[in-house]
Amino acid sequence: MTRAGPAPAGPLRERAFHRWLARRLPAVGPLPVGDDAAAVTARHRTLLLSSDVLVEGSHFLPSTAPRRVGAAAVAVNLSDLAAKGGRPLAVLLDLVVPRRSSTAWAGAVVDGAERMAARFGCHVVGGDTKPGRVRTVVGCVLGESSRPDPPPRSGARPGDLLLTTGWVGHGGASRADLDAALDVTPRVREGERLARFAHALIDTSDGIAESTHLLAGASRCRLVLEAERVPLVPSLARPGLSERARWSAAFYGGDYELLAAVPARWAGAALRAAPGGVPVTRVGRVEAGRGAWLEWRSRTVPLPRAGWQPFGDERRRS
């Protein structure tokens, strides 16, 4: 047995499992196990790998257009790659489909995946298709890092500014609509650009609050999210919505934007939009201290941590 010992018994809790994985698996690349993407250094080049599983019933519905499922399976991985500043090279797509399932369904998944890949300069190059009771789609993206050391989650330093791409709250605003939540535009070009400046970089797939907590914890700094600076998606910016509804949708819905900690002296350059025209906005700051904080109407309070936890809320149960 290794120094990690066997994994803990009892129902799977995502964070506890990730802590065990980090002990069990050797750190072989420039990024720790559990970052948005895995990094592998081979002959002075850093390659990035990310994979993501979509299961029917949890991440898409029997009625969801299969092309949308395929596109999402690629997009969520491109977002992870973007969070490490990667340039995509290739996509693998694995499908589990019931034995009597139609070829048309699998074909449309591939079609959606290939269209999404092609938008970002790469292609579906392989994968596997197997029979099984529950439709499942696994996307895997290979990319190349623009830096030998991709920006980790642990790099934020006091004095850095927190920047986000695009608009926050897409996932929260469409929470009731599983299909809409699949419409992801990964910030690939923006990530490649931000990685030139960033001390730390992460995507906001579990919500900007969770990403702020993750950066704060990994970097052992105090991160302050300045609520009034956060650029909201139009549907959350409209008046009439309660403050509570607005902020809970904005901070705790899964988005696919990027959150970067950038040294103040480079913030000006980083804030200029990437060629695609997606804005980059200052949303907070990094200070000495610990934890994730929310500044709102001149008050600073601890930022509640209630991001999306697919295996349930482990803090209450464990």
Added chain:
Amino acid sequence: MTRAGPAPAGPLRERAFHRWLARRLPAVGPLPVGDDAAAVTARHRTLLLSSDVLVEGSHFLPSTAPRRVGAAAVAVNLSDLAAKGGRPLAVLLDLVVPRRSSTAWAGAVVDGAERMAARFGCHVVGGDTKPGRVRTVVGCVLGESSRPDPPPRSGARPGDLLLTTGWVGHGGASRADLDAALDVTPRVREGERLARFAHALIDTSDGIAESTHLLAGASRCRLVLEAERVPLVPSLARPGLSERARWSAAFYGGDYELLAAVPARWAGAALRAAPGGVPVTRVGRVEAGRGAWLEWRSRTVPLPRAGWQPFGDERRRS
């Protein structure tokens, strides 16, 4: 729509789906879509990618030791990589586990995967874990090709000799035992070595008969398997077994050996065992003509094609 049109309607048939995929997906690397592994060329280096899905009930049982499942998820992909002469760089592992499933099960899968990866000089560097009703394990291996143009399935030429690594019939001999079929030793070092000589290379994961047919079809040559030369696993070589039982287990069980078409002038060098001591044996020859043939007791007959077809026998139904 692309020139491929939509995928055919009706239940999924693996070969028909693969034919559609080959039309739908652009050929971007030095290997065609559908080869054992996908190849991506990036800055003068050829990277290889392979992924494989194992579903509980089809590929392993609820009672199967999870460490064995993890090891197999890596080994089958290392075998695909070996079939293109690749050197493994990294492994991703994706898990689907029921919400109430124990962390110990997932941990043991990772443990088995990491041990198998480490045997071949690489490590599990990432992946994804999601809740779902049916336990599913997806392994993905990234490797580097020793040649800019990995040996394809289509490269066999008249005059080549057919060589196999190791012993044939492991899968057929253990067909009744799903667990035993998971015990795969990928021929990684042997593949890296054979790729230096081979015109064409493939693994025998669907049986040596199916691999012979695939090489013959892709290469548009006549491949003759010389039955009496085929090195059988000890359990099939023993007397008392009917000829029919012996050969059907030998030719149609999934093995994880390699089958190579090597020019006669290099066969001597290729036949010398790799450093690991696994033998390489001449099992046939390539001639002008078409199709896969079986030579047995001085007769040559068409080699029946009845490899493992997970979605059913499509020739009878379509």
